[in-house]
Amino acid sequence: MIVFCGYANSDLTVGVPALPGAGDRVQATRMDRGDGGMGANAAAAAARVGAAVRFAGVVGDDPLSAAFLDALARDGVDVSWTARTGALTTSVILLTPDGERSIISQDDDLGTARVSEVVRSAARAGAGLLYLDGYRFPDAAAAFDGGVPFRVLVDLDGADTAEAVRAALKVADHAVVGRAQAAALLGGDAELAGAAASYGTHLLVTDGPRGWTLLTPSGARRDGQALSVTTVDATGAGDCFAGTYAAELDRGADPVAAARFAAVAAGLSCTRPGARDGLPSRAAVEDVLTRAEGSA
Numbered sequence: 098m099i100v101f102c103g104y105a106n107s108d109l110t111v112g113v114p115a116l117p118g119a120g121d122r123v124q125a126t127r128m129d130r131g132d133g134g135m136g137a138n139a140a141a142a143a144a145r146v147g148a149a150v151r152f153a154g155v156v157g158d159d160p161l162s163a164a165f166l167d168a169l170a171r172d173g174v175d176v177s178w179t180a181r182t183g184a185l186t187t188s189v190i191l192l193t194p195d196g197e198r199s200i201i202s203q204d205d206d207l208g209t210a211r212v213s214e215v216v217r218s219a220a221r222a223g224a225g226l227l228y229l230d231g232y233r234f235p236d237a238a239a240a241f242d243g244g245v246p247f248r249v250l251v252d253l254d255g256a257d258t259a260e261a262v263r264a265a266l267k268v269a270d271h272a273v274v275g276r277a278q279a280a281a282l283l284g285g286d287a288e289l290a291g292a293a294a295s296y297g298t299h300l301l302v303t304d305g306p307r308g309w310t311l312l313t314p315s316g317a318r319r320d321g322q323a324l325s326v327t328t329v330d331a332t333g334a335g336d337c338f339a340g341t342y343a344a345e346l347d348r349g350a351d352p353v354a355a356a357r358f359a360a361v362a363a364g365l366s367c368t369r370p371g372a373r374d375g376l377p378s379r380a381a382v383e384d385v386l387t388r389a390e391g392s393a
Contacts, residue, residue, distance in 0.1 A: 140342030148344035196328035231256030235264030237262020324364025333372030
């Protein structure tokens with residue numbers, strides 16, 4: 098079982114001809130409301146490829162939150178651990194015709210005390226893996242004092258300081274980070290490899306259509322390709338990558354195989370609009386992998 102502890106959002110996607118600069122005025126081509134949030138998207142992605150998943154974020158006690166949880170449940174996510182003591186925040190996504198986007202998000206009500214509660218509950222329930230997003234660090238690191246009986250995966254998106262990244266890496270068995278963020282907060286390839294080795298973490302660096310690099314605690318490096326697709330909407334692709342990577346690890350796959358699976362899933366997720374509509378099934382991902390092996 099995987100426990101996902103992270104953001105839950107209601108996404109407002111605004112289609113624009115180009116991302117605006119300072120002082121620009123642009124005309125929206127469309128506005129759509131949908132479900133989103135890093136942790137919730139990752140949970141849905143993992144459930145769609147067959148993982149046993151619980152979502153332990155925070156939403157509100159209102160009809161929009163209820164509909165949000167119903168949608169997760171339809172994807173196969175157990176939402177019984179979701180606290181309804183806060184609010185379902187809104188994320189505004191500016192989306193261009195070629196699939197590029199900028200995101201404006203609100204802070205949520207998932208505080209350090211709630212993270213600590215989830216860590217204890219996951220230990221009691223015999224979870225195999227816990228997902229956290231990078232927004233929880235550095236404060237969430239204290240929840241892991243003394244160790245935990247499960248693996249921890251941190252999506253470092255949201256960890257906006259070197260201190261937060263270091264705190265996350267101290268507790269993470271696996272960490273996923275975008276190339277630009279990794280370069281800004283950790284450095285180049287040598288520094289990234291050093292971080293993976295010194296923290297004992299499998300550090301998975303993603304770079305959109307340019308693929309991914311896995312750096313292991315032993316010093317090994319593996320590079321992989323992204324799936325070539327015509328991108329309709331890249332919103333949630335990173336969440337899909339993290340969620341399906343977690344799902345494969347929980348199934349017993351080695352990190353390289355899990356990364357290959359996640360790269361295909363993330364690519365497929367970009368072919369439909371919204372953070373959830375394009376999340377693929379296991380069969381869809383395996384079909385792509387099988388055809389790739391047949392043509393090799």
